[in-house]
Amino acid sequence: MDAGVWELLLNSVGPLVMGAIVGTIPLTVLSFVFGLAIALAVALARMSANRLVASVAAVYISIIRGTPLLVQLFIIFYALPMLGVVIDPYPSAVIAFSLNVGGYAAEAIRGSILAIPVGQWEAARTIGMGYTLTMRRVILPQAMRVAVPPLSNTFISLVKDTSLASSIMVTELLRRAQEIAAPSYQFLALYSLAALIYWLICSVLSLGQQRLERYLGRYVTV
């Protein structure tokens, strides 16, 4: 590679990192937080004794997991306007990713709740706790530990999935790389740089995951 490419690369680091800071990272964090809230509600609904509520949750999970994320994104950004619902690119992306995380994480959360022994429910009952209090004080804190590995996978996938938002003109890491690469034709250099930044973000998150698992597991046999 000639010096010009190196210079372009060096000058691109700033804009790409900015793309991650204003686009990729907040997009990931917002969507994950909203997605987890949706997922918890869907998981509890899926386990509801009410058959209708449980089926609605099951259908939701099935649709989210059975259709491509890119199609979900396009429906919200390109198709909803035909029904009179126009949403800006950035919020469209947050909505699509949140709904997607909601569907995937719901199954992880449900599995982690079911993994808690029934004796914990019974012990909570005998000290006078109802459903909500038992969930909040006894089941969810333990389920969280079980759910961290699968939810971390969801989170790390989400970091990479936010690159799909480039297709609806959201300014994020990949979009920035495209914008610089197109006029200069330096696709190899720019996309490699983008890949490197994604990889760095995900590596940091993996480290965070390990620490979180250790923290949540502190009460398990020392």
Added chain:
Amino acid sequence: MSVVSVRSVRKAFGGHVVLHDVNLDVTEGSVTTLIGPSGSGKTTLLRCLNGLALPDAGIVRVNDVTIDYGAKPSREARKALAAQSGMVFQAHHLFPHRTALENVIEGPVYVQKEPVAQARERGMALLAQVGLAEKADSYPSQLSGGQQQRVGIARALALRPTLMLFDEPTSALDPETVGDVLTVLRDLAEQGWTMVVVTHEIRFAEQVADHVAFLDGGVIVEEGPPAQVLGDPTEPRTRRFLRRVLDPLADGREEQA
């Protein structure tokens, strides 16, 4: 007035009848032990007393809470029944993510809304009472089986129930820790707690119980004071059971002879 009265309680799982029209009375301040072979319905009967098991028919009264299972019991009635008693499980079921003290004060603080400082003080006193004051900040996984079981007893006592239920509190323990737990039970009995204890510890029943009920096949076959039921049983089934429990190899020897 008796603390517990059970009338014609019937319970089946699927088609399998586990309790056949069982009657039981527990007088205030007494220790009742339920003994009997595996699968005879001891745990199920105990769980009917706090509503963890729902009888198909019959009447269960604990103090002034009465549920007639002729009709579907209301949520409130079940809650009221459950609130009468504290329960100690065979497998302790402590909350693993909370320390010993946190386990004990969980109910007082979050269910009974007791101020935290006061609950902690009472919790520490309860842990001291079961000999575990210095383990207050340990997680259940850091405790021995006997210690876990004693935390479970303190957790149940913390809600100030009027009746204490124990389901084989020593069966899952190493032999050397059984004594610590039985000592706590004996102390509670001496303090006047009304207790129902499912146990295989015949010596404990002899020494501590006021009343022994022998179950077999979902029926109370024989009941009365320990001296009679354990010392001089009239029913052949009771005799056979006691022989087996007191000398597990006896049957084999008889057959070989």
